[in-house]
Amino acid sequence: MFDKIWDAHVVREEPDKPSLLYVDLHLVHEVTSPQAFEGLRLSGRTVRRPDLTVATVDHNVPTIDRLNIKDEISRKQLEALKQNADEFGIRFYGIESDRQGIVHVIGPELGLTRPGIVIVCGDSHTSTHGAFGAFAMPIGTSQVEHVLATQCLVQARMKTMEVRVDGSLPRGVTAKDMILGIIGQMGVDGATGCAIEYTGEAVRGLSMEGRMTVCNMSIEAGARVGMVAPDETTFDYLGGREFAPKGADWDVAVESWKRLPSDPGATYDKTVTIDAAGLEPYVTWGTNPGMVVPVSGCVPDPESFPTNAERAAAERALQYMALEPRTAMQEIRLDRVFIGSCTNARIEDLRAAAAVAKGRRVANGVRALVVPGSTQVKIHAEEEGIDRIFTEAGFEWREAGCSMCLGMNPDILQPGERCASSSNRNFEGRQGKGGRTHLVSPQMAAAAAVAGHFVDIREWDVS
Amino acid sequence: MEPFRNVTGIVAPLDRSNVDTDSIVPARFLKRIERQGWGETLFYDWRRRPDGEPDADFVLNQPGYENASVLVAGRNFGSGSSREHAVWALRQHGFRAIISSSFADIFHKNCFENGLVPVIIPEERARELIIRAKEGPACELTVDLERCELYDDRGFRSSFVIHDDPATHEFRRHCLLNGLDDIDLTLQHEDQIAAFEKKRPTWLEPAHSDA
Numbered sequence: 001m002f003d004k005i006w007d008a009h010v011v012r013e014e015p016d017k018p019s020l021l022y023v024d025l026h027l028v029h030e031v032t033s034p035q036a037f038e039g040l041r042l043s044g045r046t047v048r049r050p051d052l053t054v055a056t057v058d059h060n061v062p063t064i065d066r067l068n069i070k071d072e073i074s075r076k077q078l079e080a081l082k083q084n085a086d087e088f089g090i091r092f093y094g095i096e097s098d099r100q101g102i103v104h105v106i107g108p109e110l111g112l113t114r115p116g117i118v119i120v121c122g123d124s125h126t127s128t129h130g131a132f133g134a135f136a137m138p139i140g141t142s143q144v145e146h147v148l149a150t151q152c153l154v155q156a157r158m159k160t161m162e163v164r165v166d167g168s169l170p171r172g173v174t175a176k177d178m179i180l181g182i183i184g185q186m187g188v189d190g191a192t193g194c195a196i197e198y199t200g201e202a203v204r205g206l207s208m209e210g211r212m213t214v215c216n217m218s219i220e221a222g223a224r225v226g227m228v229a230p231d232e233t234t235f236d237y238l239g240g241r242e243f244a245p246k247g248a249d250w251d252v253a254v255e256s257w258k259r260l261p262s263d264p265g266a267t268y269d270k271t272v273t274i275d276a277a278g279l280e281p282y283v284t285w286g287t288n289p290g291m292v293v294p295v296s297g298c299v300p301d302p303e304s305f306p307t308n309a310e311r312a313a314a315e316r317a318l319q320y321m322a323l324e325p326r327t328a329m330q331e332i333r334l335d336r337v338f339i340g341s342c343t344n345a346r347i348e349d350l351r352a353a354a355a356v357a358k359g360r361r362v363a364n365g366v367r368a369l370v371v372p373g374s375t376q377v378k379i380h381a382e383e384e385g386i387d388r389i390f391t392e393a394g395f396e397w398r399e400a401g402c403s404m405c406l407g408m409n410p411d412i413l414q415p416g417e418r419c420a421s422s423s424n425r426n427f428e429g430r431q432g433k434g435g436r437t438h439l440v441s442p443q444m445a446a447a448a449a450v451a452g453h454f455v456d457i458r459e460w461d462v463s
Numbered sequence: 464m465e466p467f468r469n470v471t472g473i474v475a476p477l478d479r480s481n482v483d484t485d486s487i488v489p490a491r492f493l494k495r496i497e498r499q500g501w502g503e504t505l506f507y508d509w510r511r512r513p514d515g516e517p518d519a520d521f522v523l524n525q526p527g528y529e530n531a532s533v534l535v536a537g538r539n540f541g542s543g544s545s546r547e548h549a550v551w552a553l554r555q556h557g558f559r560a561i562i563s564s565s566f567a568d569i570f571h572k573n574c575f576e577n578g579l580v581p582v583i584i585p586e587e588r589a590r591e592l593i594i595r596a597k598e599g600p601a602c603e604l605t606v607d608l609e610r611c612e613l614y615d616d617r618g619f620r621s622s623f624v625i626h627d628d629p630a631t632h633e634f635r636r637h638c639l640l641n642g643l644d645d646i647d648l649t650l651q652h653e654d655q656i657a658a659f660e661k662k663r664p665t666w667l668e669p670a671h672s673d674a
Contacts, residue, residue, distance in 0.1 A: 011655050011656055012655050015630075016630040017630070018631065020649060020655070022660075024667055031493050034496035035497070038496075038498065045646070048656075052668075054669075071494070073494040074494045077496050080496045111669075112669055122545055123544075124543065124544045124545040126545075139569075140546075140569060140573035142576035142645070143572070146645050149650070150646065150650060151660075152649055154645050156630065188481055189481070189538065189565060192565060193568060193628075219569070222567060224569060243669040243670050244670060245666045252664075313479070313481065406490040407489065407491050408491060427485040428483075428485070429508050430485050433489065433491075433508055433513075434513065
């Protein structure tokens with residue numbers, strides 16, 4: 001599949017040089033683009049294909065009282081994107097728009113993300129769009145400028161890695177647990193230099209939301225690209241969406257998409273196989289997503305790691321996280337809970353977390369936040385009454401944005417606060433300086449909010 | 464872009480693996496829209512104590528390492544987000560080369576765009592260099608991109624690559640040595656881009672239904 005998409009997008013190829021690939025969709029947000037637009041202006045260039053470029057605001061956006069942005073520097077960055085979009089004629093979904101949201105949530109929900117296309121965005125979680133069988137790759141600001149100017153990407157062919165998850169997921173084990181389990185097994189650089197294709201019965205069995213969660217965290221295993229072959233699940237999701245092909249074009253598109261999956265017997269540079277039956281709900285204990293154990297487990301003892309470097313990293317992580325070796329994960333008490341982010345803030349994620357919260361109460365001393373991934377998700381959830389389930393249970397219900405996934409807007413942890421988070425990174429300071437992050441699924445986050453500590457969701461009665 | 468041929472400078476050791484871009488430049492600083500002024504933000508939460516005072520334990524605050532132009536670190540340097548600000552901060556602080564046994568993909572690519580040389584050597588050689596550099600800031604190392612060699616005057620010598628793929632190594636080395644900019648190179652092939660656009664099927668365009 002990787003080769004089929006690659007070959008269909010080669011503008012130019014020469015021996016021993018990176019190829020020039022055509023980009024079908026360039027998604028832009030406020031943080032990694034201002035210096036790129038400035039570069040265009042300084043060199044007297046323009047945007048080659050504004051019609052293939054879509055911009056929205058997400059990282060800086062406050063999730064309450066969002067039209068009143070108190071942080072002057074944030075406000076300037078948000079305004080800069082609007083001005084740049086206006087100047088270069090780019091479709092822009094600003095704070096007032098009902099299409100606004102996290103860039104990796106709105107692309108799929110608007111039907112901009114489609115199988116077989118090349119998508120780039122100045123954001124490391126661009127691999128999310130690979131869930132549709134797209135080649136979706138994160139780029140830096142210089143490359144953003146390059147794509148704006150040329151609509152092309154300079155890229156050498158990558159190695160391919162198959163991650164095959166056989167069997168079916170046990171009850172209470174989610175797509176998030178699948179990817180945390182994969183990262184735990186491969187390590188945070190296990191897929192560096194590779195494009196991952198996720199295959200196998202357990203991956204096939206996931207909804208589009210679940211596939212997006214898995215592809216989203218490919219970068220946490222080191223891979224810039226993660227993809228799932230398109231199938232009926234994909235077509236059912238896309239049909240009728242705002243920018244999806246319509247009428248006769250739809251039929252042509254689906255015929256073309258059906259030819260994308262890897263041929264039987266296709267080979268990969270590496271293959272990793274995982275048995276879904278062996279996966280459990282996971283919780284991270286350290287300061288990178290590979291530092292992860294099942295919720296039934298304990299904080300590891302640094303002495304148990306094989307190399308000096310790993311022992312030192314574990315010791316440092318435990319010191320930052322203020323955890324003692326061999327503490328049961330379920331004894332770890334929490335101050336905050338965050339349900340949101342481009343990993344887990346789609347309607348299905350919110351439904352699953354709401355099912356846990358329903359009829360229960362957030363524990364005393366815990367502050368819990370639910371942040372829809374897009375304004376459309378928020379509207380949809382409110383139509384279903386999901387917002388009321390959360391607020392009645394004591395969760396705060398917010399407006400769409402990146403929120404507490406990264407400390408770039410008013411939603412941050414205070415130094416020393418401990419948070420169960422449905423996001424993607426538990427790096428030092430990721431959710432705010434001195435904050436301590438544990439990554440979990442949205443269901444596990446909701447349950448932790450109710451209990452005040454981590455619990456094994458498999459032991460709960462969730463309807 | 465400024466061409467890079469070689470640099471000789473003090474080596475600062477950062478004895479950690481998986482150094483992520485949130486540690487290199489914390490997200491709260493990314494609100495700025497300028498391309499300059501990032502040196503101050505480098506490793507901000509490691510360089511400063513909670514009260515804002517410099518942390519004397521952090522290597523870049525130790526006498527002699529302030530002017531280091533080469534950083535040597537553990538494996539998988541630059542993991543995490545796509546923020547090019549991490550590379551700008553390293554460059555603007557004064558670093559010209561980062562030595563590690565491996566780099567995270569996005570960070571690695573961003574280095575090439577900004578004339579920061581990602582020097583890859585085997586893990587045990589990187590370890591050796593970290594130990595030497597920890598002995599004191601007297602360790603001046605030359606990063607010679609023309610010969611792809613690292614050496615000092617106390618007997619350390621190692622060849623290096625800037626990418627594991629030999630073709631990419633050679634192409635990126637050529638670009639760094641000559642200060643070539645990707646956009647200029649690509650725009651030389653404007654005719655091929657236009658020809659490609661002509662044959663793209665129309666159903667690939669986003670359907671502008673404007674509902």
